[in-house]
Amino acid sequence: MAHSAKGVPRLAALDVGQAARVLSEVRSATLSGRRAPVPPRPVIEASWGRVRRGGLDPDHDVRAAPLSPGEIERRRRDSPLRHVLPVLREGLLSVANVAQHIMVVADADGRVLWREGSPSVLRRADGLGFEPGADWGEGVVGTNGVGTPAVTRRPVQVFASEHFVRSHTSWTCTGAPITDPRDGRLIGVVDVSGPLETMHPATLAWVNAVAKLAEARLRELHLTALDRLRAMAAPPLARLGGRALAVDKDGWTAAMTGMPYVARVALPESLAPGRCLLPTLGPCTVEPLPGGWLIRAADTPEPERATRVALDVAHPRRWSVTVSGDTGSWSHELSPRHAELLCLLALHRTGRSAADLAADLFGDPARAVTVRAEMSRVRRYLGAFLEHRPYRFCDAAEVDLLLPRNPDDLLPHSVAPGVVRARSTSQSRAAATPKSGVR
Structure with missing residues (x-):
């Protein structure tokens, strides 16, 4: 049996059934405090540690109440993920259907917002509570392909008994985080899941590549929005004297006059029209623009800074x-x-x-x-x-x-x-x- 440097079996080097048996022994020994035949992978071991500290019972399938249909729709409307669903579907669904998998898209809280793919696998997922509105955060359902990538901020494949909760060990999940290219904030996770016998090691690279394509699409949309704001702000900026700039709702600069270029201005969480103090700019006057703000920096000295x-x-x-x-x-x-x-x-x-x-x-x-x-x-x-x-x-x-x-x-x-x-x-x-x- 081939092993990695850390002692975990290389799943590509042995059949799925044999891998599942080895991992079942590893899980049973590790969670009972005995010495495992080989140690779990570091990402899995770290996740099990977090989950155990949180008090989750590996032998009981505990589920949070799913969101109401109205709340699911509200989150879908508010989520930037809605803009990249075509990218995710094009990159994942055709192969997922053939490979007897489903595609799951969850928000940053681990709540399942979209779920598509093989009808037979969707029915099996229903039995696990892996359904729209369900909470698949790591602290709720243990180590899994939605909640664990959200915590680690990197792609993770969770195979068979690498799942913390026993009822999930007949499943394989591969998830990758999707971050907002404007600020690096986690906005969700895309996951491909199915019965353990459908596992393939290349799934991890595949899902991560599609997640990166989704982030690239979000970056394109952001640049397009900045172009629209730049066109909107050009006339008022041309009339103004002194230092002024137009930024979007997240502080990214679309246009400026009378000052050196800055890519982004840190804005307060709640910005309103009128006078305010902004870091690096000092006292400012803020006016709304469609899709952003027009900021005029005062010529008076900056007041004493916060400490x-x-x-x-x-x-x-x-x-x-x-x-x-x-x-x-x-x-x-x-x-x-x-x-x-x-x-x-x-x-x-x-x-x-x-x-x-x-x-x-x-x-x-x-x-x-x-x-x-x-x-x-x-x-x-x-x-x-x-x-x-x-x-x-x-x-x-x-x-x-x-x-x-x-x-x-x-x-x-x-x-x-x-x-x-x-x-x-x-x-x-x-x-x-x-x-x-x-x-």
């Missing part, structure tokens, strides 16, 4: 930074990479060089150029509170780092060596005390 920076990485899938002070506050949702960078800087208040951060993120100090590029993007919305040489939060910033209760749940998607070290020791909690300057 408290709250970095929230307590949630397993959503992370944010909030800056507040006497002049107000604003928040910015973080991409997975920026959450890693800022968390590492919060844990190392004395600073990290570009090479240090490259080692922390990639295990390779030579990738300093990549780190500098990412830090330049971070500085677009947080530059007033960051120093460089080395990279660090400025001394005037009072940094609060909000961590999960269990260190193992810190940025669970991340495989960055610096984050892995923080999880495996108590350093992250020690660094979150006032003594270290991080709360």
Whole structure:
């Protein structure tokens, strides 16, 4: 029997039935605390650990109440995933039907919004509660091809007894996350599932490739929307003096005048017409435009900046930074990479060089150029509170780092060596005390 470097059987090297038997032994031994014949794959072992800490019983199929038909329709209308359904269907459904699979599209909460494919497999899925409106988050139904990719932020194939809940072990699921190209935010997961005998190792690469095509389509739609906003904003910008720009609802710049180009402006979560304070721009006047905002920067000096920076990485899938002070506050949702960078800087208040951060993120100090590029993007919305040489939060910033209760749940998607070290020791909690300057 062929094995991977970690000892897990290579499923391509043995028949499906034999693989299922091996994994059944691995699951039974691991969950009962005995030594398994081979260890589970790291992504599966990590998922089982999260699920067990959450109190899920592997021998009981517990299901959350499905959404009402009205709520399903509302989520479908509000989800950006509706724009890429044609891409997903074209890339997955024809093969899925032949291979006795179904395609499932879920939102960022793990709620199934669309489900199509082989009628016979759809009926089998009904028996598992794998239906529109169902909650297939990892914390609800255990390790699976919808909830686990949402947590790890990478494609995952869950075969047979790699599922945590026993009733799912006759199933194989392969899911890939779909992120919003504008900000890296998770918007959902596309999954191809079916009976375990239909498993094929190439399914993982196939599903991930189609998910990337969907993200490319979202990027095209965003650029088209910016073009429309640019045409709309051109006449008022031509009449204005001073610094002004037109941005979409997420702060991406469509056009500007009287100032150097910036790709994006960090906007408050709730922006309204009138006067406001924006990071990097200072006092501004905001007016609505179809599809965005017209922002006029005031010529008066910027008021005293906020001094408290709250970095929230307590949630397993959503992370944010909030800056507040006497002049107000604003928040910015973080991409997975920026959450890693800022968390590492919060844990190392004395600073990290570009090479240090490259080692922390990639295990390779030579990738300093990549780190500098990412830090330049971070500085677009947080530059007033960051120093460089080395990279660090400025001394005037009072940094609060909000961590999960269990260190193992810190940025669970991340495989960055610096984050892995923080999880495996108590350093992250020690660094979150006032003594270290991080709360």
